[in-house]
Amino acid sequence: MKLQVAQVLIECLREQGVDTIFGYPGGAVLPIYDALYDVKDIKHILTAHEQGATHAADGYARATGKVGVVIVTSGPGATNTVTGIATAYMDSVPMVVFTGQVASSLIGRDSFQEVDITGITHPITKHNYIVKDPQQLPQIIRRAFHIARSGRPGPVLVDIPKDIQVAMVDYTPASLEQDNSDRAGEVQLDENLYRAIEAIDNCERPVIYAGGGINIAGANEKLVEFAERIKAPVSCSLMGMGAFPGTHPYYMGMVGMHGTRYSNYAFTNCDLLIAVGARFSDRVVSDVEKFAPMAKIIHVDIDPAELGKNVSTHIQICGDVNRVLDVFNEKVKVKEENRWNAQIEKWKQEHPLTYKMNGTLSPQYIIEKLYDLTDGQAIISTEVGQNQMWAAQFYKFTKARTFISSGGLGTMGYGLGASIGAALGRPGERVVNIAGDGSFKMNSTELATISRYRIPIIQLVLNNHSLGMVRQWQDLFFNRRYSHSSLGQDVDFVKLAEAYNIKAFRIDNNQQVEEVLRSALELNEPVLIECDIHPDDKVYPIVPPGAGIDSLIDLNS
């Protein structure tokens, strides 16, 4: 049948099962928006800013596992998506971004709202397209979705010139094609796998290092089975939060710069490190020379380019972690707990995560209370900085896709938009965005989106009137020279929320926390809670720059 390309685009989104798109109209996407006018089965969420749309699509994708979809106009609309795309790329989030482009005849002439967005986004997308032949649009969209979700997921951008959007083409409906990503995840039962099994059987002090790949693959239960089989303690990277239940006796929390002391000790002293779906980020490793110095390292990842990239590893296995864990769970010998497990327990007792309760409002206490009151079942998004680290340390995540945070890129301003996407992707579930005042200000315009659609999300703004993580570094490593990190009393967040017709609370001591959180959780509507915390509260432990991960500074050092 003959259809306009803009219509075909909608049909192709239906083919992919898209139910929600995040976008912002403009000149170069008017034909697509005209087609959207009649669409009832796909929800379009109008954000306040294109960056917010990309973060929302990203949050939607992380919370659901489905591909997030964004539609924006050319030029500034397209460039505003760049930070959101880069955020998704660094954290392997499946996303398809459609950008309008000026008409083909105007490309290359510095036309109004023209920008070379495929050139700009090449380094931050898995792949991108500019549609030149309207007839190819369906195939390009199908490929774009396939690329976004297959293997190691990531963002794909499709740039569509305005004249192409109105062209008439033949459209033949296709059902959701058989995803052949399975093939890419195939694991060879080869020598490496047998070497890994042998190494696991022969080790005495194993540690499992779980990354975001476990959550993406949904291999959480297999990981628990594996850890219990070999009695190995498990640490997670930031992206790995939820990969292993935070309530499990073998759980050691985060590893690396703000990892627990026992995680970092375990990594430094283990004889076998089993990395699954993790990429040895510099925030985990710190000094490569001092990282897991006694260990043989097994590295399992679906992206072959990650194997041996950041740390040289001894046994490299490329493939879907589900399949590798299946093989391990079938073939490795069941172990008994030994002195190593006792040692880990001892470290846990000696060096628990702690914080000061000095009369003022403690951010860690708020997060612990939030955990209690939500039974650990909430979906938590975060901004970036101290708020993010406290959330990772003090909320015990037990399931995949419940911790939504910008790990690789560390995008301040991510959390609010992401919480919108997560809430829309998983209606009926409790969503809380744990924010700092600095990050929150970056994209607080998205409160307008929350207000417009009345999305019941709690914004928990930990307000220390400063850029907390910057200040912490200046305090510890730059002689307390607080260069441009103090924000003072510049915003009244309660009034800000009220301007958006969002209910708001303010708390300034620990006694108020439980009551206010309880009331906020009971309200099934948008809420903001401003928490007045002390600017000198710090994230501990911390590995100073250049040190090995077992050289930590903490509250008492």
Next chain:
Amino acid sequence: MKHILGVLVENHPGVLSKVSGLFSRRGFNIYSLAVGMTEDPTVSRITIVVEGDSYIVEQVIKQLNKLIDVIKVSRIEEDSLTRELALIKVKAEPATRHQIVELINIFRAQVVDINKNHLIVEITGDSEKITALVDMLKDYGIEEMVRTGAIAINRGRKMLKDDRNKGGYDNGNNVL
């Protein structure tokens, strides 16, 4: 150490910039790059000479393989045939012209243009051979020189072939 990579890519606009962009982004050094058509009009072949240790070369290959437009990447072996082409405009007065021509003959190069004061020399060969001629000609005065990157092909039966099954769309090994 230098390594030669043969890279088959989709013959689309923009592919070369994706490949070269990867090198600058990841901090890999390209010594030379040459691109052209192959026996299949939908496929181009890029020969890249890259400088680095085995870690760098392995990373280059893995990262190239992640590009959707890249069909196949292969290391070209050391005993392969490699060729570069250079055109050298050298000062040649009547008094020196004869000597230069003799020199050129030794290298099996050719004079492709001549006027009262200059010769243009065309030479093909591996990098070392061309560099050797350039060194010799320097004494007479090189006015201008243009040189291609290396192209390389394996000897014997070993081939760099697009072995995807065509028809339908298939991202081959490039989508992880």
